[in-house]
Amino acid sequence: MWQVNILTLFPEIYPGPLKFSTPGKAMDAKFWELNTKNIRDFATNKHKTVDNTPFGGGGGMLLRADVLGVAIEKFFIPNGFPIIYLSPKGNLLNQNIAKSIVKSDKGINILCGRFEGIDERVIKEYKIQEVSVGDYVLSSGDIASFAFIDCCLRYVPGYVSNEDSLQDESFGEGRYKYLLEYPHYTKPLVWKSNKVPEVLVSGNHKKIFEWRLNQAEEITKNRRPDLWTKYLNGVEK
Numbered sequence: 001m002w003q004v005n006i007l008t009l010f011p012e013i014y015p016g017p018l019k020f021s022t023p024g025k026a027m028d029a030k031f032w033e034l035n036t037k038n039i040r041d042f043a044t045n046k047h048k049t050v051d052n053t054p055f056g057g058g059g060g061m062l063l064r065a066d067v068l069g070v071a072i073e074k075f076f077i078p079n080g081f082p083i084i085y086l087s088p089k090g091n092l093l094n095q096n097i098a099k100s101i102v103k104s105d106k107g108i109n110i111l112c113g114r115f116e117g118i119d120e121r122v123i124k125e126y127k128i129q130e131v132s133v134g135d136y137v138l139s140s141g142d143i144a145s146f147a148f149i150d151c152c153l154r155y156v157p158g159y160v161s162n163e164d165s166l167q168d169e170s171f172g173e174g175r176y177k178y179l180l181e182y183p184h185y186t187k188p189l190v191w192k193s194n195k196v197p198e199v200l201v202s203g204n205h206k207k208i209f210e211w212r213l214n215q216a217e218e219i220t221k222n223r224r225p226d227l228w229t230k231y232l233n234g235v236e237k
Helices: 021-028 065-079 095-104 120-125 141-153 205-223 225-233
Strands: 002-008 032-038 083-092 107-111 129-132
Touching: 002 065, 002 141, 021 032, 021 141, 065 107, 065 120, 083 141, 095 141, 107 141, 205 225
Parallel strands: 002 032, 002 107, 083 107, 083 129
Antiparallel strands: none
């Protein structure tokens, strides 16, 4: 069972969307489990204060190093799993990062920030890995955690019933490592005068494969030139 442990100011929002569909079914089937802990539980004053203004001035508030230190040492350190801090200045999340996280350990610790973030000393002291889910800012790491966890879960053994489905999707395996996925069609054959491409109902699997690969290449070239360059070079950067 793959384990996810989360330090957050909002434990009540979990499991949220993760309790539905495939993540929820996988949780019920014991392929993974989720544990949360409120950061305020580790505050020492009667007001449960966890933040303060940044040294040097500036807007916003930062989560305190002393409070987070106790929380991390009591809730994260005993299990020995890597600690991830979801931050816009982290390494951009991709399939390779997700896969390596799942394959390297039996679980993960996620620290969810709030306000302007956390004291930098915490990141350095506990050798925390920073990961970004995109080039934008969210109100808290909790929002990002849902996307991060869902992405990782796809690599937990048994989570995906048909692992072949991981091969040809966007950022898949082999030939599709740097390609966006090709278009999909289902019944009805004709809808609003739009017909399914003939090749997909031809029964010729070789031509279907070639068509799908060609479509994936065209979409990637037009929409993601950065990925297209990697695809042409065949070298990850």
